[in-house]
Amino acid sequence: MKKLLFLLIFCTHSFAALIMEELTWESGDTLLMFLQRHSIPLALYYELDREDKELASEIASKIKYQVLKDENENLEQVLIPISDELFIHIYKNKDNKYMLDFSPTIYELEKNVLNLTIKNSAYQDVYETSGSTTLSRALLRAFKGSINFRNIRKNDKVSLYYEQKRRLGKVYGDITIYMASVQVNKKTSEVYRFDDNFYAKSGKEIGASFLLTTPISNFKRISSHFTTARFHPILKKYRAHLGTDYAAATGTPVLSAGNGVVNFIGSQNGYGKVLKIQHSSGYTTLYAHLSRFAKLKKGQSVRQGQTIGYVGSTGMSTGPHLHFGVYLNNKAINPLSVIKVAKKGLEGAKKEKFNALVKEYKQIVQNHISQNLPNPIKAMDYENFIEF
Ligand SMILES: [Zn+2]
Known part of the structure; x- marks a missing residue:
C-alpha cells in the first residue's frame, strides 16, 4: 500500500519495476557524500544558493528517508526530510537529468x-x-x-x-x-x-526546568527567525530556517547557551566552522559560521555563558552572524522558545x-x-x- 501511494504521488514518468526503499541517514553523512555515492552530479549541491546549502546541512542523523530505484539500482527519486514540513526531493526530469528541490510535506x-x-x-x-x-x-x-x-x-x-x-x-x-x-x-x-x-x-x-541564555554577548539584531517551512514569494520556492540568526560584528564572543559537553567542533559544508553542545534533557545547541573556536576539544565540558567561539562568516554566509540552532531529541525547535526571559x-x-x-x-x-x-x-x- 505504501509503495503504491509513493508511486502515485511521486512518480513523474512510468518505469517498470521500480522499488521503493526506506533507509536510515547515517550520522556524519552529508548530501554531498550521498550524491557522490550514487553518481549523481555534485552540481545539484553546488548550484544551490546559500540558504539552501545551509538547509542541506540539516539532515538529521538516523532520520528515515525514501529512495525509488529501478531494477539496475539507479536512483529514480529520493525524499529526504529536513523538518516536519519540508523535504529534499531529488528526481529525474523528462530529459533524464537529475534535479533537486525543496518540497513542502503535504499533511x-x-x-x-x-x-x-x-x-x-x-x-x-x-x-x-x-x-x-x-x-x-x-x-x-x-x-x-x-x-x-x-x-x-x-x-x-x-x-x-x-x-x-x-x-x-x-x-x-x-x-x-x-x-x-x-x-x-x-x-x-x-x-x-x-x-x-x-x-x-x-x-x-x-x-522551565531547562533554560538557555542568549548565546552572544552583544548583537545588532536578529536577522532571521526560525521557520520549519515557508513559501518565499519572490524566489517562488519553499524555504526553512532551522535556527535564529544574530547579526553581529566579526569576533564577537559566542557563549554557550547552557551547561553541557562539546560533541562536535569542526567544519560542515553549509555551516562553516560549527560547534555543537550536548545539554541535559535531550537538548543540543549548534553555533555556526564562526570565525574561530575558543580553545576547546570534543568531549570537553562547558558552563553556561562560557566563550566557545567567535562570530564570523564561514560556510554559506553573506555577512558576519551567528546561526544558533536548538535541537530537542535531534529535532530542530525554535531557539527563542527556550531562551531565558524574565x-x-x-x-x-x-x-x-x-x-x-x-x-x-x-x-x-x-x-x-x-x-x-x-x-x-x-x-x-x-x-x-x-x-x-
Ligand atoms: Zn541561519
Missing part, C-alpha cells in the same frame, strides 16, 4: 481531545491510549517541571487538547498541545499554550486574548467529557518522523 492537521484515568503513569497511559510516545513526551514537557509526575496516583485524571499531523494515513512529526490538565493526588494543574509558551490559567508563564504574567490585550483561549479550550475538553466522547483511535502505525 493534514487534526485536533484531538484525549481523556484518561491513570492506571500506571501519565507517560505510559498516554502512550498506551494514543500509541504515541511523542504525545507522552509533549505532555511532560508542557509542564516544564512545575509538577511532579511521579506523584500521580491510580485514578488521577489527565486531559489533553492537541494537534497532530497526518501524512499518507500516518501520524507523524511534532505534536502541539493546546491545553493539558493533570491531576496529581486529586489536585488539578492546567497549562495552556499561548505564543509558543505554556501558561497557567492565571496567565503566569510556567517555569518571567512575568500576561497583561492587557494579550491577557484578554489568552483568557478567551482558556475559555475555548476548557469548553472543548469539557464537552468531550460531559458527552462521553471517545478518545482518538490509537495510532497503530504511528510514524516517528525522526527516530529518537
